[in-house]
Amino acid sequence: MDYDFLFGILDERSISTGDSARMEHATDWGTDDANASPPDVVVYPTTTDEISAILAGATEHNVPVTPYAAGTSLDGQPVPVHEGISMNLTRMNEILDVRPEDFQIDVQPGVMGPALEQAAGKHGLFFPPLPSSSDISTIGGMIANAASGMQTVKYGEVADWILELEVVLADGSVITAGSKAPKTSAGYNLRDLFVGSEGTLGVVTRATLKLAGRPAQIRGGRAIFETLDDATDAVTDVVRSGVDIAKIELIDAESAMMSNAVTGNALPDAPMVFLEFHADHGIDEEIAFCRSLLEQHSPDRFEIADSEEMDELWQTRRELQFAIEEYNPELQAVYPGDVTVPISECSPLIRYIKSLGAEHDLLTPCFGHVGDGNIHSTVLADADDERALDRARAVSEAIVERTLEVGGTSTGEHGIGLDKRNYLVAEYGEETVEAMYAVKRALDPTGTLNPGKIFPEQFDTAPADRH
Numbered sequence: 433m434d435y436d437f438l439f440g441i442l443d444e445r446s447i448s449t450g451d452s453a454r455m456e457h458a459t460d461w462g463t464d465d466a467n468a469s470p471p472d473v474v475v476y477p478t479t480t481d482e483i484s485a486i487l488a489g490a491t492e493h494n495v496p497v498t499p500y501a502a503g504t505s506l507d508g509q510p511v512p513v514h515e516g517i518s519m520n521l522t523r524m525n526e527i528l529d530v531r532p533e534d535f536q537i538d539v540q541p542g543v544m545g546p547a548l549e550q551a552a553g554k555h556g557l558f559f560p561p562l563p564s565s566s567d568i569s570t571i572g573g574m575i576a577n578a579a580s581g582m583q584t585v586k587y588g589e590v591a592d593w594i595l596e597l598e599v600v601l602a603d604g605s606v607i608t609a610g611s612k613a614p615k616t617s618a619g620y621n622l623r624d625l626f627v628g629s630e631g632t633l634g635v636v637t638r639a640t641l642k643l644a645g646r647p648a649q650i651r652g653g654r655a656i657f658e659t660l661d662d663a664t665d666a667v668t669d670v671v672r673s674g675v676d677i678a679k680i681e682l683i684d685a686e687s688a689m690m691s692n693a694v695t696g697n698a699l700p701d702a703p704m705v706f707l708e709f710h711a712d713h714g715i716d717e718e719i720a721f722c723r724s725l726l727e728q729h730s731p732d733r734f735e736i737a738d739s740e741e742m743d744e745l746w747q748t749r750r751e752l753q754f755a756i757e758e759y760n761p762e763l764q765a766v767y768p769g770d771v772t773v774p775i776s777e778c779s780p781l782i783r784y785i786k787s788l789g790a791e792h793d794l795l796t797p798c799f800g801h802v803g804d805g806n807i808h809s810t811v812l813a814d815a816d817d818e819r820a821l822d823r824a825r826a827v828s829e830a831i832v833e834r835t836l837e838v839g840g841t842s843t844g845e846h847g848i849g850l851d852k853r854n855y856l857v858a859e860y861g862e863e864t865v866e867a868m869y870a871v872k873r874a875l876d877p878t879g880t881l882n883p884g885k886i887f888p889e890q891f892d893t894a895p896a897d898r899h
């Protein structure tokens with residue numbers, strides 16, 4: 433492919449064809465080295481104009497471009513499966529403006545969670561929907577993957593906190609989607625079109641985000657239950673009751689056991705729920721009401737934590753997936769991922785996952801944002817036992833299929849990437865996926881941007897394949 437056009441746009445230090453830069457952009461967190469796909473060249477633009485010129489040139493020369501931010505995706509989203517250019521956006525990491533009087537902040541896409549929190553925090557504000565990975569991931573990646581986090585149960589998803597985006601399209605044109613006004617009815621809602629588009633429709637070069645005032649009161653703790661059903665039912669009851677809960681996370685006994693084994697934690701060997709409350713006044717009444725609901729599910733105990741204990745609790749929760757992965761190097765993890773169902777379906781789905789695990793003699797740790805209907809489950813099988821791995825893959829598929837049968841989605845927050853492509857038609861039907869592809873064709877007719885993602889293989893056409 434012809435990359436000479438890049439030298440007319442960027443200085444040499446912003447273009448790399450070296451093996452180490454190419455390999456750094458060949459995988460994401462969820463892609464192992466065996467499936468690495470290095471780009472031919474990595475570019476590091478710092479301005480919208482540069483991105484515009486790169487995309488216009490790439491489209492003209494039939495070169496694929498895959499945006500790459502921090503690479504913390506779990507399903508191959510930023511992996512350049514058709515090679516070409518990997519566009520690293522992490523050098524665009526400036527906070528452009530904070531307008532506390534409007535509860536707004538303008539950021540470049542490479543800004544990460546801590547920098548955003550620091551800039552907002554100076555004004556007593558915060559950005560509530562950050563994902564658990566916010567310390568290591570960018571705003572651009574969060575927007576492109578439609579991310580959400582532990583506080584979504586109270587505050588909503590990243591998507592709910594975006595006002596306006598500047599986006600460069602595949603032909604190099606620069607558009608503004610959305611508005612800085614708190615609401616708009618003007619024209620098509622193009623802003624939301626780019627949320628969750630995984631770098632396939634345009635490159636986000638600036639985002640105006642909403643901020644919230646920091647709550648004056650923050651308290652939290654954990655409730656320990658005898659059975660997983662009790663714990664899950666307690667979560668759904670609390671959410672349905674309208675208790676003002678900011679975080680409510682389920683951790684099953686298998687996950688707790690693995691966390692203890694890997695990190696040296698001393699979690700009880702039982703299903704449990706971690707909770708956090710945010711309020712400006714009346715937090716004790718809210719906690720008392722919540723306690724009365726939890727008590728209907730016979731908890732062994734409900735403990736309110738001091739602030740140090742609370743930090744430890746959420747740190748444990750953030751490290752849970754690592755603990756599950758590292759629990760036993762002889763076990764391989766297979767991921768149904770972040771399936772999400774209407775909350776009344778959470779308990780039945782978790783029961784189903786556990787029954788599949790028992791039937792096939794496989795570990796199936798489950799945890800997650802069950803208050804949003806979002807269950808993170810992993811199926812673990814002996815890495816050297818091909819038959820056990822086949823069983824694990826079958827269990828994983830059965831979990832996603834059951835999720836879709838009960839009105840859920842194959843991915844609540846991580847995105848489709850490569851791994852969930854084959855569920856898209858089952859989830860939406862062919863006509864809907866055709867309509868999505870019509871949008872892709874309209875905005876990126878040459879298939880320049882991140883080819884090979886989201887759509888099932890029959891749609892998979894990179895620019896180079898056409899010639």
Ligand SMILES: Cc1cc2nc3c(=O)[nH]c(=O)nc-3n(C[C@H](O)[C@H](O)[C@H](O)COP(=O)(O)OP(=O)(O)OC[C@H]3O[C@@H](n4cnc5c(N)ncnc54)[C@H](O)[C@@H]3O)c2cc1C
Pocket residue numbers: 460461498499500501502503504505506509510521541563564565568569570571572573574575576577578579580581582629630631632634635636637753845846882
């Ligand atoms: C330990 C761990 C915990 C996690 N926890 C959560 C969680 O709680 N909630 C959650 O939602 N996710 C979670 N994730 C997944 C992941 O961190 C998020 O999806 C994150 O938002 C990805 O951001 P990134 O900067 O790493 O983007 P990348 O992985 O680099 O890219 C993500 C996608 O966005 C595209 N892209 C990147 N920047 C742009 C841009 N400026 N314009 C257009 N497209 C762009 C890329 O092409 C790619 O398709 C977790 C991951 C890990 C490893």
